[in-house]
Amino acid sequence: MTVPVPRPAAPTPARDPSPVREVIRAEHVWKTYRTGKVEFTALKDVSLTIRRGEFTAIMGPSGSGKSTFMNILGCLDNLDEGMYQLNGQDVSRISGNDLSLIRNQEIGFVFQAYNLLPRLSLLENVELPMVYADVPRRERRERSLDALDQVGLRSWAEHRPTELSGGQRQRAAIARAVVNQPALILADEPTGNLDTASSQEIMKLFLEVNARGGTIVLITHEADIAAYAGRVVRFLDGRIVSDVDRRGDVGMEGPHAV
Ligand SMILES: Nc1ncnc2c1ncn2[C@@H]1O[C@H](COP(=O)(O)OP(=O)(O)O)[C@@H](O)[C@H]1O
Ligand SMILES: [Mg+2]
Numbered sequence: 001m002t003v004p005v006p007r008p009a010a011p012t013p014a015r016d017p018s019p020v021r022e023v024i025r026a027e028h029v030w031k032t033y034r035t036g037k038v039e040f041t042a043l044k045d046v047s048l049t050i051r052r053g054e055f056t057a058i059m060g061p062s063g064s065g066k067s068t069f070m071n072i073l074g075c076l077d078n079l080d081e082g083m084y085q086l087n088g089q090d091v092s093r094i095s096g097n098d099l100s101l102i103r104n105q106e107i108g109f110v111f112q113a114y115n116l117l118p119r120l121s122l123l124e125n126v127e128l129p130m131v132y133a134d135v136p137r138r139e140r141r142e143r144s145l146d147a148l149d150q151v152g153l154r155s156w157a158e159h160r161p162t163e164l165s166g167g168q169r170q171r172a173a174i175a176r177a178v179v180n181q182p183a184l185i186l187a188d189e190p191t192g193n194l195d196t197a198s199s200q201e202i203m204k205l206f207l208e209v210n211a212r213g214g215t216i217v218l219i220t221h222e223a224d225i226a227a228y229a230g231r232v233v234r235f236l237d238g239r240i241v242s243d244v245d246r247r248g249d250v251g252m253e254g255p256h257a258v
Contacts, residue, residue, distance in 0.1 A: 020088035023184050023215045024050040024073060029082035031068055042068040043079075044238040050217065052183075055210040057226035058219045060235030066219050067188060069235070073217060074186045075103040087183040104132045108177030110187035114169040116161040116176075122148060123157040126176045133180055147175035151205060167198030174205055178214060185209065187218040191225055203228040 031043040042065045050056055060066050071077040072084060075091060078099075084092045087106050091099065108129070109115075116125045126144040135143070148154045151171040161169050170190060177185050187206070191199035207228060210216055218229060226232050231245040 021051055022049055022085070023052050023054075023087055024048065024217070025083075025085040026069075026073070027083045029069070029072065029079045029084065031065075031072065031077075031080050042238050043072075046082075046238070046240055048233065048240060048243075050215065052215050053210070053213055054231055055206070055216045055229045056218070056231045056233060057229035058217060058233050058235065059221060059223075059226050061221070064235040065238040066235050068238075070186060070188055070217070070219055073184070074107055074109065075099045104129060105180070106183045108180065108182040108185045110170070110173050110177050110185065110190045112189040112192040114161070114166075114173045114193075116169055116172060118161055121158050121160055122153060122164075122172045122175075125161065125172060126179050129176060129180045143179055144175075147179040148172070150178075150208075151175045165198070166194050167201055170194065170198070170202050171205060174202070174209065178209055183215065185214050185216045187216065189219055189221070191220065191222070199225065 026046060026048045029043050029046040030041065032039055032041045046065070046069060058066050058069070068077070072079050073086075075086065075094075078095055079092060082092070083090065086102065089102070091102055094102065116122075117128070120128075123141070123144050126147050127140045130140045130143065145154060145157060148157050151174055153168060153171055153175065156164065156168065156172075161172065164172065170193075173190075177187075190206075191202055194202060203225060206216055206218065216229070218225075220226050231243070233240055234242045
């Protein structure tokens, strides 16, 4: 009988980047908010499919349901009716802790206000998603440095967010969003607090992330920001009213296309 020889742990293999072609499949999604006796239906029969590698901008006036939809896509909130499949898994009826686990594994978030932890260095901020994912310490450090390198911030690794400009903070937030190689990157008004030059820098960074295969959904109300995306989906009064892909391979969806 052979005695098993302990071997050093194999490096964590990169997650298969293409288990399914559709990262998002949302069908007939409805969402109603209830405050006391007041009801407001924020999403009315929304269907949207997004394939791996797409860069999609979601536009629409204030109150049209963009953030509500984003919260559902991001597993931050549940839908009332309809179906939502994320990366091949039906998450429509999952909630609580289980939903948090899926969120941490599958999604990288970028917010308007950066949401970096002020007491942590950039390196530690970028490591956080990997802490939750139980990545070993040394690998965390290496991957965090790599991610910071990709956004041009390697030399700032030991600094705290407060020492950085808004544009630099958002670059660090993008490093944090991509470090776990999530199936989906969700950005809600990521350039909302930035000047024009920094906004352009951030959008070029999103283009690079997309060129490396990242699937991005970005909310914006600015047309020049949306123009960086290959596909633009417009919301109005809780419905998708247009869906335009520059490559022409995704048509309008739903009966409300204009
Ligand atoms: N938690 C909530 N409770 C009640 N109403 C809400 C809530 N969140 C959003 N709404 C309402 O739903 C509508 C859509 O909101 P939202 O999805 O945030 O729109 P957008 O992001 O396009 O500005 C708005 O009229 C808003 O007032
Ligand atoms: Mg919003």
